[in-house]
Amino acid sequence: MSTPTRLAHRVSELFGCSRAEAEQYIQNGWVSVDGRVVEAPQHPVTGERVELDPGARLEAVEPATILLHKPAGFDAINGRNPAAVLVKPETHWAEDSSGVRLLQRHFQRLTPLVPLETEASGLMVLTQDGRVWRRLTEDADLVEHEYLVEVSGEIAPYGLHKLNYGLSFNGRVLPPCKVSWQNETRLRFAIKGVRDGQLRGMCAQVGLDVVSIRRLRIGKIPIGKGPSGAMPPGQWRYLPAGEKF
Structure with missing residues (x-):
């Protein structure tokens, strides 16, 4: 039986590249062992079929x-x-x-x-x-989020203006944000620094109950x-x- 060797060493031997290049090929998913992609340079191999994808490129291993x-x-x-x-x-x-x-x-x-x-x-x-x-x-707190908030109830007089300017939450005066009606039951919020429960609390202050919240965008x-x-x-x-x- 052959002595096991590291996959990076085998790739370097088979395809005429440096050990560092072999590790980069492996970590980026370009190398297969008996038809299965292996991403670990230290993976032990003996007589298995080791292949390098024809489209393989040397590139940095970027975090996802x-x-x-x-x-x-x-x-x-x-x-x-x-x-x-x-x-x-x-x-x-x-x-x-x-x-x-x-x-x-x-x-x-x-x-x-x-x-x-x-x-x-x-x-x-x-x-x-x-x-x-x-x-x-x-x-x-500098990154704007966009939400669609489904609501029920009847909004208080000047409620939309209050949502945009002039509410507080948990003792904190809220900075201005952008709130508009999307239809009869749905509000769009574009807001920074939102805290847990804040959207529900803001709506409650103008007579509205929140049915659902969906975040559409971050920054x-x-x-x-x-x-x-x-x-x-x-x-x-x-x-x-x-x-x-």
Whole structure:
């Protein structure tokens, strides 16, 4: 029996590249062992068939940022029913146009960011990228979010004006935001620095009950649309390279 060797060493021997280049090919999913993609350079091989994808390119192993359409009932950050369990290869949105190749390493060490109520639905971010983490935590109050809020009841006189200017929540005077009617029962909020329960509290102050909340956008990044419409609940796409919140 042959002595096992590291996959990176075998790739380097077979395809005339350096060990560092071999590791990069492997980590980016360009190498298969007996027809199965292996992303671990240390994977032991003996007599297996090792192949390098003809389209293989040497490129940096970039951290992934995933955009999930969280369904209502899942916990965004903490809780017993974490939305992160929905992020898996089989729930990858078929109309993802990011151009990012799906790799198993993208599902490791993902950090969920930007709170969203359990009963709310909509855009949620999970990332491996420290730059995204800093933007959505350290600069959180500078990033505008867009929500559609389904409501019932009759709005108080000057209620829409009050939603835009002049309300408080949990003892904090709220800065101006942009609130408008989308139809007879649906409000659109474009707002920064929103806190848990704030949208419900704002609506209650003008006589409205909240039926549902859906987040459409964080900063410049929307849930996403394809030929068949918006990305469905429970599915996810990659944040394309170069796009920022």
